[in-house]
Amino acid sequence: MPLLVLKNLSHIYHSPSGETEALKDITLSVNEHEFVSIVGPSGCGKSTLLSILAGLLEPSSGEVIIGDQKLAEAKDLIALMPQRDQLFEWRNILKNVILSPEIKRNKTPEVIEYAKKLLEKYGLKDFMYKKPSELSGGMRQRAALIRTLVGAPKLLLLDEPFSALDFQTRLAVCDDVANIIAEEKKTAILVTHDISEAISMSTKVVVLTERPARIKTIYNIELDRTIPPLKRREQKSFNVYFRNVWKDLEVSNE
């Protein structure tokens, strides 16, 4: 049974100057432990889709099912990782990563223990009581990812989480995040405009059309998943996938 099902999802934005169709008839299912990337021309509605999944927007029509529940009842199963890390500067790293259970009034000793274990496992043990400003960009991103993991969600929503990083860090953090998500056996949906990133990290790449976004093509990516994403870029079929996705985007730009 798929973990996430989107059924005929549509969304219309309203503004005083009129209405804009952002999403049209999106139907998609995501299995457990899949890593799905959503790419599309800029401004096509990728982020709208993610906002709906995160429960920030009500879809105009259609349904989102998680497991066997409706989205509104399954909010605890989902965690969002925003574009920039958005760590709170006035909280130390530990207090930052337990933000979600704190909001849900579920800050038990077990949760704190779990948070500490994750920080320790992913090399932030010595930074637990430091303020975010004392961490490097890559470490901050890792802390932001751990913050999404602490609530033990099943589905992670990643909203271009690497876009604020410089290129070198970006590649490293990419590997880092892919590794942590695989290690913790999570399902993830990544929104990005970086084709290489999408192909190298994912099991599935969904290409959207120009606005209103529809699903254009879905690629099942069969790269060797035992090696990190950066290495996957060297595999032969990587280029084939890249060319295809590139062409899809180019055509939809016309």
Next chain:
Amino acid sequence: MSEEHKKYLKKIKIHKIVVLIAQIGILLLAFGIWELSAYLEWSDPFITSSPSRVAISLKDLYESGDLWKHAGATLYETIISFLLSTLIGVLIAIALWWSKTLSDILEPYLIVLNSLPKVALGPLIIIWVGAGRGAIITMALLICVIITIISAHTGFNSVDKEKIELLKAMGASKFQILWKLILPSNVPNIISILKINVGLSWVGTIMGEYLVSKEGIGYLLVYGSQVFKLDLVMASTILLCVLATLMYLSVALLEKLINKSFK
């Protein structure tokens, strides 16, 4: 430590000393010329007073017990209006942040109240509140509170939208967003409002005392100038400088303490 670094440190030290000497020098020079001009009768000390006459005037005030009475009254009014205006202003700003409808409704009124010179309301306030402490505090409060509301509200609204969405995605209530994000991220903003309000509450208090004219440093200033006791006017001005600076420094100290636990 390299030679170059030693030289660098020395340069900084010398710069600091030069600045300090110049600062003290200007003060001494100003007071010196002032005293000298009165002594040599370049100017009429009856009009310009002189440091020694100011000192005598301060001593008289101190010995008669009037110094604490007037300084105390002014300080009390300033601190009360400073605290009240900050508290009320921030609370109203929270209400405006909470309800966009409310802030849209009140926007034109805030603009008008902000542009209005609050001093103009002085006579009205005295009639309505009565010529006493209440009127002085109301005056100072009015001067500070509008700008507090506007700056605090702007600060609340400029919190990163993505941070709010992050909390919403975690299922946060509006109160949690306020308590966990809006207020803590606005601590630096609120401190800078405090700094502005220190100055404004002094303006309000002195203006109020001019109008009410019963006690306080503002009263001393008006009284001194009316009976042509310029020594008293100068002494009050200097007293005012000292008190206002002390209050500003205590807010600056508070800022340092908060920043330490905040950053």
